[in-house]
Amino acid sequence: MRALLRLESRDPHGALTDLREAAAVAPLATQPLRIRAVVHVVLGEADQAIAAADRAAELAGGDAAAALNHRAYIRGLVSRDLDRALADIEQAVSADPDPPPAYVDTHGFLLHLVGRHQKAIDRLNLAIAGMQEERQQFARRFGRSRSTAVAVRLRELDQSLAVMHHHRSLACRAIGLDGQANQDEQLARELGFDPSRGIL
Numbered sequence: 001m002r003a004l005l006r007l008e009s010r011d012p013h014g015a016l017t018d019l020r021e022a023a024a025v026a027p028l029a030t031q032p033l034r035i036r037a038v039v040h041v042v043l044g045e046a047d048q049a050i051a052a053a054d055r056a057a058e059l060a061g062g063d064a065a066a067a068l069n070h071r072a073y074i075r076g077l078v079s080r081d082l083d084r085a086l087a088d089i090e091q092a093v094s095a096d097p098d099p100p101p102a103y104v105d106t107h108g109f110l111l112h113l114v115g116r117h118q119k120a121i122d123r124l125n126l127a128i129a130g131m132q133e134e135r136q137q138f139a140r141r142f143g144r145s146r147s148t149a150v151a152v153r154l155r156e157l158d159q160s161l162a163v164m165h166h167h168r169s170l171a172c173r174a175i176g177l178d179g180q181a182n183q184d185e186q187l188a189r190e191l192g193f194d195p196s197r198g199i200l
Contacts, residue, residue, distance in 0.1 A: 003035050007198040012039045030056040030067065037074045038198050046078035065103065068092040073106045076113055077200060086110045101130035105164045112171040120171040128164045131157065155192070159199045162191035 003018035016039055022032040033056035040049035053074040060067035068088040075085035089107045093099040108123030135157040142150045169184035192199055 003032070003039070004198075007035070007039055007042065010196055012042045012198075015039045028059055030060050033059070034070050037070070038200075041074065041077045041200065042195065042198055046080060049074050049078055050080060063091070063095070065092040065095055065099075069103045069106050072110060076106065076110050079113065082110060082114050086114060101127045101134060101164070102160060104130065105160075105167060108171070109167045112167065112174065117171045117174045121168060121175075121177075124164060124168040124171060128161065128168065131161050131164060135161065158191045159193075162188045162193035162199060165191065166193045 003015040003022065006012070006015040006018060016036065019032045019036045019039065022029070023036075026032070033052045037049045037052035037056065040046075040052060053071040057064070057067040057071045069092045072085040072088035072092070075081050075088075086107075089103065089110055093103050093107055096103070104123055105127035108120045108127055110120075111117075111123060112120035135154070138153060138157065143154070165184040166188040169181040169188065172178075172181040172184065194200075
């Protein structure tokens with residue numbers, strides 16, 4: 001958690017220090033490796049990002065959907081092995097009749113990266129609608145609470161939406177839907193999209 005806070009405070013090197021400490025305490029835990037992969041993306045270190053994501057997937061088991069989604073997304077962020085990334089996410093989404101919006105978002109993002117922009121937009125529309133519904137349900141249930149945990153969760157949901165709108169802006173821009181792309185870019189910024197803080 002401290003590593004995540006450091007990353008959001010634009011201190012990726014401090015985050016790596018915390019993640020090394022976390023790995024020493026729990027060497028078989030996957031979460032420090034997943035966060036490490038994101039930190040390496042922020043630092044522009046593609047090889048290290050992929051290595052961390054691969055190790056996290058290895059520890060989680062080859063068919064663990066969350067690990068497949070994460071590994072696919074990291075590969076997309078660094079534009080490496082996109083065919084393998086697409087195979088990972090398609091395995092993850094096909095294993096669940098109602099996959100989480102985050103997985104659908106990864107699928108859409110990767111479809112955009114391989115040039116299938118209209119299909120990407122279709123998937124990203126589904127991801128955004130699903131995440132909006134998830135946020136609305138959470139807000140209806142807990143939105144009046146003054147709990148810090150509730151505020152943090154709402155911020156996480158908004159950041160997820162920010163990333164999804166950013167992805168849709170890319171796909172829309174690629175096929176000339178500039179008006180929608182501009183609208184999505186603005187929403188992404190308002191909701192907190194910021195690669196320098198690991199919200200990417």
